[in-house]
Amino acid sequence: MDAICNKIRTSFSKQGFMKTLGAQLENIDRGEVSISCSLNEGVSQQNGFFHAGVLVSICDSACGYAALTTMPLEADVLSVEFKINLLRPSNCDQILAVGTVLKAGKTLTICEGEVKDKDSGKLLAKMTATMISIQKNG
Amino acid sequence: MDAICNKIRTSFSKQGFMKTLGAQLENIDRGEVSISCSLNEGVSQQNGFFHAGVLVSICDSACGYAALTTMPLEADVLSVEFKINLLRPSNCDQILAVGTVLKAGKTLTICEGEVKDKDSGKLLAKMTATMISIQKNG
Amino acid sequence: MDAICNKIRTSFSKQGFMKTLGAQLENIDRGEVSISCSLNEGVSQQNGFFHAGVLVSICDSACGYAALTTMPLEADVLSVEFKINLLRPSNCDQILAVGTVLKAGKTLTICEGEVKDKDSGKLLAKMTATMISIQKNG
Amino acid sequence: MDAICNKIRTSFSKQGFMKTLGAQLENIDRGEVSISCSLNEGVSQQNGFFHAGVLVSICDSACGYAALTTMPLEADVLSVEFKINLLRPSNCDQILAVGTVLKAGKTLTICEGEVKDKDSGKLLAKMTATMISIQKNG
Numbered sequence: 001m002d003a004i005c006n007k008i009r010t011s012f013s014k015q016g017f018m019k020t021l022g023a024q025l026e027n028i029d030r031g032e033v034s035i036s037c038s039l040n041e042g043v044s045q046q047n048g049f050f051h052a053g054v055l056v057s058i059c060d061s062a063c064g065y066a067a068l069t070t071m072p073l074e075a076d077v078l079s080v081e082f083k084i085n086l087l088r089p090s091n092c093d094q095i096l097a098v099g100t101v102l103k104a105g106k107t108l109t110i111c112e113g114e115v116k117d118k119d120s121g122k123l124l125a126k127m128t129a130t131m132i133s134i135q136k137n138g
Numbered sequence: 139m140d141a142i143c144n145k146i147r148t149s150f151s152k153q154g155f156m157k158t159l160g161a162q163l164e165n166i167d168r169g170e171v172s173i174s175c176s177l178n179e180g181v182s183q184q185n186g187f188f189h190a191g192v193l194v195s196i197c198d199s200a201c202g203y204a205a206l207t208t209m210p211l212e213a214d215v216l217s218v219e220f221k222i223n224l225l226r227p228s229n230c231d232q233i234l235a236v237g238t239v240l241k242a243g244k245t246l247t248i249c250e251g252e253v254k255d256k257d258s259g260k261l262l263a264k265m266t267a268t269m270i271s272i273q274k275n276g
Numbered sequence: 277m278d279a280i281c282n283k284i285r286t287s288f289s290k291q292g293f294m295k296t297l298g299a300q301l302e303n304i305d306r307g308e309v310s311i312s313c314s315l316n317e318g319v320s321q322q323n324g325f326f327h328a329g330v331l332v333s334i335c336d337s338a339c340g341y342a343a344l345t346t347m348p349l350e351a352d353v354l355s356v357e358f359k360i361n362l363l364r365p366s367n368c369d370q371i372l373a374v375g376t377v378l379k380a381g382k383t384l385t386i387c388e389g390e391v392k393d394k395d396s397g398k399l400l401a402k403m404t405a406t407m408i409s410i411q412k413n414g
Numbered sequence: 415m416d417a418i419c420n421k422i423r424t425s426f427s428k429q430g431f432m433k434t435l436g437a438q439l440e441n442i443d444r445g446e447v448s449i450s451c452s453l454n455e456g457v458s459q460q461n462g463f464f465h466a467g468v469l470v471s472i473c474d475s476a477c478g479y480a481a482l483t484t485m486p487l488e489a490d491v492l493s494v495e496f497k498i499n500l501l502r503p504s505n506c507d508q509i510l511a512v513g514t515v516l517k518a519g520k521t522l523t524i525c526e527g528e529v530k531d532k533d534s535g536k537l538l539a540k541m542t543a544t545m546i547s548i549q550k551n552g
Contacts, residue, residue, distance in 0.1 A: 053195025329471025
């Protein structure tokens with residue numbers, strides 16, 4: 001898992017968009033990865049809450065990296081599709097997205113993701129996602 | 139439509155996250171709204187392409203505003219859920235998201251969204267979304 | 277819950293399609309309903325396994341009835357949308373679909389559903405669904 | 415296309431579930447397949463309309479076969495996932511599901527499907543689906 005953790009941390013640090021969001025890679029376990037984000041004006045929608053796109057972005061990344069923990073070290077991952085249900089307005093200070101592998105496969109890995117209010121643990125959104133393993137080119 | 143256009147432009151300008159993305163509100167027609175975004179490091183994933191979360195964020199906003207054009211002036215809109223299929227890597231300079239109303243209802247409005255390479259017109263992603271009309275509070 | 281159980285059992289018995297599938301209403305708890313189905317040629321696809329449409333149909337019904345357990349007695353329920361990931365071929369004798377309420381609301385209720393091989397408990401499919409409460413007419 | 419049409423017609427005729435529904439394979443074109451179904455008690459829900467599961471089942475099959483028209487003759491196809499938005503109650507005599515390929519790939523093919531009232535052409539439901547190409551065994 002050490003090499004995979006390093007691979008994920010390096011990949012995360014190369015994502016300009018995660019920097020833009022101020023997102024933090026929290027935990028990496030086999031089949032489960034979590035990412036958090038703090039509220040600021042730059043991630044808000046018109047009412048000052050987290051924009052749904054922010055929840056989706058960190059949850060998609062958490063699911064993708066969770067899938068990556070179950071793949072060979074040389075694999076890379078792409079999102080094929082995902083769906084998210086937004087259960088409540090995200091009017092909180094910090095959100096935590098946890099991506100979990102439901103079924104790991106050679107080509108496709110199916111994940112589910114939950115986004116919670118980090119303080120209260122209240123469920124804000126639920127995602128299911130299909131990830132595809134690809135060979136890294138370079 | 140003038141009052142609705144103004145309402146949408148005002149709402150868009152209040153979304154800190156759209157500013158963060160450098161997203162531009164392009165067109166507003168009854169039942170169809172488009173939003174564009176230019177590539178820069180702050181919206182990229184680890185390979186330098188647009189992050190899927192960026193496509194999703196502007197496409198969700200385009201769908202939400204498209205729904206708003208079919209609702210009474212005093213209504214506001216929230217995303218209930220959406221699903222997106224990512225068809226190709228977004229290695230282009232500009233993306234254009236077009237949200238279109240499939241079925242307008244009193245409570246729920248169903249939209250579809252397409253994200254394209256703005257130059258070539260190539261389809262990058264396809265979304266379907268459920269929007270709910272809510273009464274603005276204040 | 278007794279009146280709600282009766283309402284659900286009556287509604288289930290009126291669904292010609294559930295009869296066609298030979299589906300059985302298994303359990304009704306507040307926020308959770310399960311439905312099973314046995315394999316026969318009439319529910320099979322070209323390889324003799326359960327057709328994906330059968331999994332979806334009983335899982336959608338299980339989610340809808342789960343939503344109904346959290347609504348007022350006079351309410352009825354309609355599926356707004358659902359998404360399902362099919363994780364494995366359903367080459368088993370019996371399937372069990374369990375629908376669970378993730379978030380109950382006045383208008384919308386969000387559910388998740390799991391379809392399992394009834395014998396082994398292996399997860400075959402995962403659904404998320406949006407249900408809307410409507411007033412019964414007659 | 416003749417060999418592919420034959421392959422699809424043979425596969426369709428082996429689906430016990432399509433027989434159960436009384437579904438008819440209507441048209442096969444490259445990238446587009448349509449399937450219809452007539453209302454009868456055996457495909458109805460509690461109000462006598464088409465059960466959502468019936469729409470989904472024929473639309474999933476239409477999408478799968480549409481994908482198959484773009485694949486090598488020896489390939490078979492499985493549904494990875496699909497999502498459907500149900501736009502209106504299906505209180506009509508006949509429904510027509512049309513599956514169309516959005517993006518054909520070597521491994522994955524993304525389709526969209528529409529279910530309409532066959533007489534009025536009114537849109538009843540919209541699906542997006544991910545199909546995977548597999549090698550036939552036997």
